[in-house]
Amino acid sequence: MNADNMKMRAQLKDGLLEVKVLISHPMETGRRKDDSDRLIPAHFVQLLTATWNGKIVLEAQWGTGISKNPYLTFYLQGAQVGDIVEVTWHDNLGESATQKIAVTQA
Amino acid sequence: MKRRDFLLGILTLATLAPIKVLAALWNKAAFESTRLQDASRHLQINAEIPSQLIEIVAPERAENGAIVQVEVRSHIPQTEAIAIFVENNPNPLIANFIFNNGAQPFVVTRIKMAENSEIKVVVKSAERYFTHSKNVIVLSNGCG
Numbered sequence: 199m200n201a202d203n204m205k206m207r208a209q210l211k212d213g214l215l216e217v218k219v220l221i222s223h224p225m226e227t228g229r230r231k232d233d234s235d236r237l238i239p240a241h242f243v244q245l246l247t248a249t250w251n252g253k254i255v256l257e258a259q260w261g262t263g264i265s266k267n268p269y270l271t272f273y274l275q276g277a278q279v280g281d282i283v284e285v286t287w288h289d290n291l292g293e294s295a296t297q298k299i300a301v302t303q304a
Numbered sequence: 305m306k307r308r309d310f311l312l313g314i315l316t317l318a319t320l321a322p323i324k325v326l327a328a329l330w331n332k333a334a335f336e337s338t339r340l341q342d343a344s345r346h347l348q349i350n351a352e353i354p355s356q357l358i359e360i361v362a363p364e365r366a367e368n369g370a371i372v373q374v375e376v377r378s379h380i381p382q383t384e385a386i387a388i389f390v391e392n393n394p395n396p397l398i399a400n401f402i403f404n405n406g407a408q409p410f411v412v413t414r415i416k417m418a419e420n421s422e423i424k425v426v427v428k429s430a431e432r433y434f435t436h437s438k439n440v441i442v443l444s445n446g447c448g
Contacts, residue, residue: 227447229447248407254405261399268414270412271412272411
């Protein structure tokens with residue numbers, strides 16, 4: 199999957215950087231059935247990592263309990279306008295995507 | 305990202321910071337546990353201390369269990385990780401967030417809830433574990 203499947207925003211608000219991430223992903227639990235009563239295989243994001251200017255700031259391990267089209271907001275202290283935030287996810291079927299953006303002032 | 309690049313990335317990280325890599329591996333046993341106590345055990349959580357320094361913002365009543373927005377913030381010094389559990393879900397462990405290098409122990413995300421349940425948060429700080437819970441009434445099963 200490519201980065202079109204991710205939307206990101208990184209804005210400084212009162213000195214704190216707010217990073218919002220929205221990922222297009224089915225987050226199938228493996229317990230749902232399709233119209234023909236067959237189980238839909240599990241398909242979900244397991245790992246999301248975020249870096250700030252190349253340093254790891256957040257590692258998130260996820261299970262199937264994260265909602266479809268996962269949404270995440272996290273916060274960084276000490277960031278400045280122009281800093282680079284990069285987010286990468288990996289799912290249980292080996293798919294992944296990465297996106298990076300520059301920090302802006304809110 | 306190609307698998308090879310990912311593996312190379314892991315190798316690079318392994319050289320720089322072996323501990324981080326262990327943390328980066330998905331905890332299969334914990335996520336696949338069907339009981340909260342087993343999931344906790346697989347995360348090596350022990351002796352949980354109740355704490356009001358953990359803030360959980362979630363609706364009292366969730367119309368749709370498929371999308372329940374939860375905000376979790378730890379005011380405990382040196383918070384390293386935040387784990388979110390939904391006790392009555394088929395797999396209670398929802399997420400485990402590990403913070404480094406200036407990340408604030410504060411996340412907002414959306415989770416699935418099968419039925420009325422406690423949302424339980426466990427915060428790791430300097431090898432100690434703190435906990436707080438919030439009950440949510442769920443009007444429609446979100447776990448399909």
